[in-house]
Amino acid sequence: MNRFAKCIFVTAAILSLQAPLEVLGALPASAQTEAPATQTSEPSQAAMSKINAYVEFLNRSLRASESLQRYDSWVDMKKGPTGKERIIYGLYSLYDVRKEADAVTAAAAAEPKMPELDSAMLAYLETYQKLAPVIDRADKYYEREDYKSDKMEAGKAFHKDIAALAPDYWERRKAADAALRKEKVKLDLETLAALEKEQGRKARWQVRNVMFRAEAIMDLMPSNEKPVVDMPAYKQALDDYASAVREFDDYALAHPDSFHVFEDQPGSLLSKLRNFGEKLQKTKGDARKGRAGEDLEWLVNDYNMMVSTSQTATTFSKE
Known part of the structure; x- marks a missing residue:
């Protein structure tokens, strides 16, 4: 993968997932604070809570994207691994997202309803939960270098699952990201107008x-x-x-x-x-x-x- 490809992948990873919202929303995940003194309407507060839950899961689960990108950097995705590659990088281990996943499920059922976004996030969650165990097992396999003893037999089996699940993962993540952006822009404009009206x-x-x-x-x-x-x-x-x-x-x-x-x-x-x-x-x-x-x-x-x-x-x- 060339230098430019690496660069634009990093860009997409950072920009597609803005950090949890305060009122308008341009904060890093590590900088969350208590709600500001400025009061907004209850629907806006509820909407911010929902979007924050979605953003946190998207941020945390981004590790799967990075892992797939690493895998794609050394494997021919059409043929799968052979064991004869010049360098076998393996994948990246994933983060524990159980808490964030539960928050997504709860947020999708909560008010205010955001049909497009709620549906997109649940679909993405479903695909992620199918893909994550495969990545985790494959990561351990490559970390142990088991391919040296089984002639890449398990690696080829893992590849079938990864190749089958990855397209849905990318498609559903993209859809969730687009739906999130749309809702976030509406909320940003609403809260910006509220702040101007008050201050x-x-x-x-x-x-x-x-x-x-x-x-x-x-x-x-x-x-x-x-x-x-x-x-x-x-x-x-x-x-x-x-x-x-x-x-x-x-x-x-x-x-x-x-x-x-x-x-x-x-x-x-x-x-x-x-x-x-x-x-x-x-x-x-x-x-x-x-x-x-x-x-x-x-x-x-x-x-x-x-x-x-x-x-x-x-x-x-x-x-």
């Missing part, structure tokens, strides 16, 4: 607005499954983000010391996104061509840093 476009609103627009453009980044970027959509998302950053910067200039650590990050990311867009334009959005793919990992790192620092960005704000 106005002050520091907290500025951070949340910038992060909402940043997430929208990062969602358009190339992946292994979709390496060609929708350039009209990218341009529109970039324009929206640029507008949010200008308003953010104007507020920061008018209200010094409103933002902790975070202040320069939105503008820095904007500059890099513009340069990335210019490179993509030359290849008609195809990140496999030219040098656009080389910038991808840095963009993801910068965005993830913003996700992290946005949590404490207004800690010392006077407004």
